[in-house]
Amino acid sequence: MAFSSPSAVTLPSERLGGIAGKTFISESIIAKVAGIAARDVAGVYTLGGGLARALNALRETINGPDTSQGIDVDVEEANVIVNVTLVAEYPTPLQQTAADVREAVVRAVEDLIGMTVTEVNVSIADIHEPDDTAVKPRV
Template sequence: MTDMAKDSTGRGTPLGSGRPREGQLGDPATRGRTTIADGVVEKIAGLAARDVVGVHALGTGFARTLGAVRDRVPGSGRTATRGVKAEVGEVQTAIDIDIVVEYGVSIAEVARAVRENVIAGVERMTGLEVVEVNIAVGDVKLPDEEDDDPETRVQ
């Protein structure tokens, strides 16, 4: 005897035969898993942080110096993730950002704006919940200081 599955009318159909009826597998959007790499979130966060007025550069002094050397190597290209570190889970992410601010701006306001912009961008693009954005201000760019590397300037 063949095992039978009963549909809503009580009629039986052989199990495992043919194509599943509509509704048996659920919403197609839930069939499978999407994983997002840490680097993807880091790029999104880095670009969002660079958009904030008052942010001069991303990264610590050492990271910016090393990045400037790396950027001069043909074919290496600039990295949008400099100064950004993300830890990505299945549904949440946490982000750490190192910034250099322009002299004269309110660090608290710049940090608030960076945090808001990063959270909005990452959540919109990835669907991940951003649980925290930690911002470390490593330096202040004075008006009379020359840039270590003019290409690190974000504005």
């Protein structure tokens, strides 16, 4: 029975309680952890861009949310590069949002998975404006 796949990462484990072994982590799990971290950053409206968001909206109605949407990971040994595509909230400062996303992704992947994040690239695909169809107060 094989435990690894082309999209899995093998990490050596430390000997705990006298038992040694390897840990296999799917790249999709790394993307999911990064996606959850990025999505929770203030100023991030949603992950993904254009067509991906439209397809995800349809997918969410059927299967529930895809927390790895807008996340692409490139793994080499125990190092990972994470690419994040997102839609920012207006009027959030974009450079600060990107910096906060980088910090959150690094912290989550390194703490939860135990891999070294060498790069987090953030692409801001769109800006979400507040709903201007809401009733505005009279002046």
